[in-house]
Amino acid sequence: MITISRKSFYGLTALLCFYGLKLSAQQTQVSGKVTDSRDKGPLPNVTVIFRNSRTATKTDENGNFSLSSSAPYTQLSVEFIGYKTKYIAITPSKSQVVNISLQEESQSLSEVKISSKKAAPYRNKGNPAVELIRQVIEHKPLNRIESNQNVEYQQYDWMQFSLSNLSDKFKNKKIFRKYQFLFDKQDSTEIGGKNLMPIYLRERLSDFYYRKNPEKKKIIMLADKHVNFDEGLVDNNAIGNYFERMYADVNIYDNNIIFTNSQFLSPIAEGAPTFYKFFITDTLKTHDPPLIELSFVPRNQNALLFEGQIYITMDGRYAVQDAFLKTGKNININFVKALQVKLNFEKDSAGRYYLNKSHLLMDFGLGKDGSRGFKGERMVTIKNYKTNVQRPDSLYKGMEIEVSPEASKRSEAYWNSNRLDTIPANKLRIYSNMDSLSKMKSFRRMMDIAAFFFVGYKKFGPVEIGPFYTFYTFNNLEGFKPRIGGRTTTDFSTRYFFDTYVAYGIKDEKWKYFFSAAYAFNNKSIYTFPQSFIRASFQRDTEIPGDETKNVITEDNFIASFKHGVNNQFLYNDFYRAEYMQEYANHFSFNISFKKWTQRPADALVYKSFSGGLPQYTSQITNSEFNLELRYAPNEKFYQGKVFRERIIEKYPVFDLNYSVGVKGFLRGENNYHSLLGSIDKRFYLSQFGRSDVHLEGGYIFGQLPFPLLTIHRANQSYAYQTYAYNMMNFLEFVSDHYASIYIDHNFNGLFLNRIPLIKKLKLREYITFKGLTGGLRTENNPDLHSGLIQFPVNPEGIPTTYFLGKTPYMEGSVGIGNIFKVGRLDLVRRFNYLDNPGASKYGLRARIQFEF
Template identity: 70%
Template sequence: MITKIQKRSFYLLFLLFTFTISSVAAQSTVVTGVITDAADKRPVPSVTVIFKGTKIATKTDAQGKYRLSAQMASTHIEINYVGYKTQSVPVKAGQEQQINIILQEDSQSLNEVTVNSAKKAKYRNKDNPAVELIRQVIAHKSLNRLESDSTVEYQQYDWMQFSLSNLSEKFKNKKIFKNYQFLFDEQDSTAVGGKNILPVYLRERLSQYYYRKSPQKTKIITLADKHVNFDDGLVDNNAIGNYFERMYADVNIYDNNIVFTNSQFLSPIADGAPAYYKFFITDTLKNQQPQLIELSFIPRLPNALLFEGKIYITMDGKYAVQQAFLKTGKDVNINFVRALEVKLNFEPDFRGKFHLVKSHLLMDFGLGNEKGRGFKGERSVTIKNYKTNIPRPDSVYSGESLVMAAGAENRDAAYWADNRLDTIGKDKLKIYGNIDTLGQMKSFKRMMDLVTFFFIGYKNLGPVEIGPLYSFYTFNNLEGFRLRFGGRTTTDFSTRFYMDTYAAYGFKDEKWKYFFSGAYSFNNKSIYKFPQSFVRASFRRDMSIPGEEAVNGVQEDNLASSFRRGVNDKFLYNDFYKVEYQQEYLNHFSFNIGFRKWTQSPAGNLVFARQTDLGPQQLSRLTSTEFNLRLRYAPFEKFYQGKLFRERIIEKYPVFELDYAAGVKGLFGGENAYHNLTASIDKRFYLGQFGRSDVRLEGNYLFGQVPFPLLRIHKANQSYSYQVYAYNLMNFLEFVSDHYVSLNVDHNFNGLILNRIPLLRRLKLREYVTFKGLYGGLRNENNPLMNSSLLQFPVNEDGVATTYHLGNRPYMEASAGLGNIFKVLRFDVVRRFNYLDHPDVAKWGLRAKVQFEF
């Protein structure tokens, strides 16, 4: 039986419990909001938000959103993110509230890291806990890399923008921009690129990635692709995208080297990183799960291709990178690049293994100092739906590595709104409309038309374009003053049929030269754009210099090539009849099959002469007919497509070429039967802090008996410009072969030596060394010294031979040069090592080259 006292005690305890519960509930603090970047207003994922003085923390999602709650009366939240200033923000205790945070970049230089002691300690790797930590990270790289799983798949959203930056109000308000004010945008003046930017390019891409370890295969399916489109007559839109992608390549901190533009940076967690970086433990974050160590680093040599920054390492025994902030110092030797920043974010999967979920890259380009006008490039990558070790059928990995899904380039706004993996502001999306509006403005069209004419060389007149400008006037010893006028049709004329023509006249030889070609495109695209698929027939009557023209016998004249050194008196008049079929595939394999009839007539002091039973005989012409086949494979190749040529964006991937020509005697007047086979490999080798080497290996063998004009006339250079793939101290028509192997190595040290010299390192010069070797010979059947019935080698006015074949010694030359002079010039001192007894040769030479590179 319950007494009254017990009842009263029960009621008292009940009321006390209820009050306690109510009090706790009343003190519950809930904070939500969005965290964005002050510079570009974009949401920032993986930011740590914590109730100050507690271990209660959360992280923002891919949209920058967070939610933090605690059953206590908290008064402040603290916001931490690598590369940004830490903030402490007051909150209302015991309430639910929304607080949006704007992060400001932390621009403090890590070069100011100091050691607090009475006497500054000398930095050393031995017994340094920071170095021991980084060595553990290096030792665990193989476990933390993507490739350690049997399969990996994920979706990736890629956003890229390129803008004119750091524009002053005075520049913005110039008369020329009066009608273009809608293009300008503003940003934080402390951000990379400065205040007032003029966006000129934007690209978004959504892709599905598949990776299989064994057998190794990567498959990338582009689900959606959207980018700014300029007038195709003025700008190659795909080429712009390819070039920007090359500049803003994917960043994998677990690789030993990270390539930006044409420069290779050493990763702070590369195998040899402790020899190039200084490391400092600058913080421990015990309120994280897992706990993190903040590791700061700076380069030992300021000008070297190294980073400074911070990485956050997990303290769970896996030593994985959870966040990273990398940037270049102001003295780093990258041409035109004034600043570079990279932010990387990693998140754990269900196993606790960290994978990349967000990367953000900024580059500031310019000719002058940090305050001058320049270009700002920005790329952001978001990764979601990350899955590992899921077996897929072989059909998923079959076919091409890069695939464009049907309709990927025509996705509507609704698709993008539903499928973007990241938030992009309306101010960014308006760039599409701005550029479309710009492209319709007559004043902009006139300006771009003028720029195209002077820099590319063609004047667009709708269905046709006139040019090239740089070939209008040239001169040489045979023709004297030469004028040329040409043009070709555009896609406004037809997307199937293309015509190209020019006419030239030499005022000294008083001869007309001309060219005409007609082509039919099978894929209804321009024959100059990838992937090419066309058939073309052409006729060319023109002059050339033996040993200067390209392998196919076509020489494109320009004013710069008119200035030549030494004796230059041997020429050819050529008639080319040619039919060819060109086919390229998306995997960058291509073939060209064709037929040509080539008639050569000697000119100048060149003579076609041979010995007969009746005495010396001179020939007025030499005719050959041949079938040609060229195979080319350039995996993952990217290039910029110009009006007349493609400029390959050189990367680490090799390029293979195989050329075969079969001469047919008796067909259309062909005088010789032969088979000519040439193979070559081009490859760039990145050698870390020692720079990079571009290597070309080539071999050739000619089967059959032919006169010397049909032998391989090795490519010489008698101009004052430096040519990478020619012999710069060899004379025209100096060496011929019917079999040879050649090696060309052009090495760029990227300032490895000069960066260590205090006064010179400010100039950011780069050292080059080049070696060129040619080893081959001439069989007796093709040697006119052994067979008098062949056309005899040319001689000079004194009767001394000027054409030779290689003997037991290879031809060798080398050069040492300085590049990045005034950002655009390279000078090389060239040394020829042998065959110095030949007439009119030089042992030394100085050559210059305009060379733009980053």
């Protein structure tokens, strides 16, 4: 038993209190918040550590942290991937609040140089960095989201588009004197730099569901808010679709990542070691689990590849914890000066890493020096991530993307309480800024002028006049052919739409005209998805045989007026049309139509047959035809304008089936027949080897018909390259009642030219094409065997100029150079057979305007 005197007890107590006070005084406590220096937004998952220690923490989702130690540390080290490490002085043995602002890392890997007397050649063999990336590739199936049976989460994303890098001189120009409220200051170290003029912002909040077996996805869009321009100036849907196309989702676990219709090879794709150089540049042992920093650069600086860093977990999963990707300055993409992507991953309850935040920045340079341009930005935040939650089958029924009826009607209070991330106040100001801008007369005038040059129409109240490229055309039959046309817009009516033009041939002294009237059942423009309308029209105009398309109007244009070879066979056509068009949300559509077509041969074209050995001349042919067209385009997207719609070509196929029946005796129709026509369009992405657009088509006509009613294969005698025509075939050269064809257009995206010194600076792109056609005429439709049928045309020497295909298919191909001055393409076309036909040329040079990134 130990006894302590009262005096000793008091002394011991005093001593303990003294030491207790001393220990308390030595406790170093630091708390605070870490933010982005550029937009002042909070940064989650930032590592905060007492320097030269193992005492560390990470910031929470709001950027807050708290760190304490009994040791008297004097500095904090603040580390975050994609940002410059910052060292903060602190007072030891004291409780304090420190708010920290981090700056993005802007240094390019290509600018880092390691000097030595003799650099060792880079090799994959025996390279530990390559061995590591191969482990990452091998473990990809384990780390992908699809490795879970069921996944669900909530996603918030915003994207912004701005005029960027604007100098003070540019900002203060007289034209912008009234628009100063639009400008924002920007950190000069950020891509884009200096002054910004934000012009578009979109926010979305969605619930995402994934089921592995059977595989299904469901996205329910809960809220959607975006800048709304005056509908009379700009089509908001078209803008939204265009920006959404540019700011694609980034999944580093996919082999390829698509930006602006260009395919980049992921640094962890199966073939990545062939195209990238990898280096182990750091280990981060303060992380849990520890990380290896793996840096990479492209072997070819002009190729569609990234440079940057990925951070790999050292826990046996070889998962990507964080990634920083960017493009080099020499990359073969038009106008894109810089592209940066930051990806941050978090560990779920099963130990897998899922993407919880991505940040994309794109800088587009315009002008001679590319200094001014556009800046695009998109931030995606994922929260409430759950795995293996069973959901009923009913959830996955219907469309993959479902939009809540209230999505576009959400209040400010809803957005303020449901945004999953903090968005700076200056970004939200764009909503009111653009509303004010749209009401300014000077801006409306500027947009009106821009619409005329880019769309081709000039607006006058509720109508538009145009398109301007059809005002002046010419041909051998009509000579100079002035034309004026116009159409109504939704300002006139959202139910009724009218379209018209009138033209006059100076040489043939004949009027041509067109008029159509349509009624929209869905109270929207007849061009708006999903289409639902009826339309009736009448058209009287000239046409080259075989040049008829599915469009209501076959547009003339000034450039197509220039043709080579003999071009003296025409038709005067009268078309009466009526149609019902219905499109559905799943991109299936049908079109039921009726067409009465009266054609009269003109110029050198003569419809001649024989009866009893004597020639008979047919002045006109009248046909009455009913038609059903079925079309299915899964996951189709398009640029939707108010009075136009342009399909965005993607990897998904488009199927089209057309059935027609001609009825003799109905409205003076002269022939009975049935016709089937089908086609498939598909784009194939081949990673670093480019992409191929493939079009397959086939048709069969049942019944005996004169050749003008059979399939006259579409030829091209202009100097402009046409995708869906045979560019070395002469007009009316081949006719079929059954055929199959294939078109292949392959873009190498500079795969070869990017390797040639000096040439690679031009950022040209190589193309090859092939077009093949097989078909023929059945005996019953061969005018050589039936003199009573209209005979094939002949030239002045009596030599036939129209043929049908034999056992050998018609073939042509081309090699081309694209991206000439960023908008031009030139093809050398080679015709491989049927070279003995009159007027057949073996080679031809064709050009086209082809704008692409």
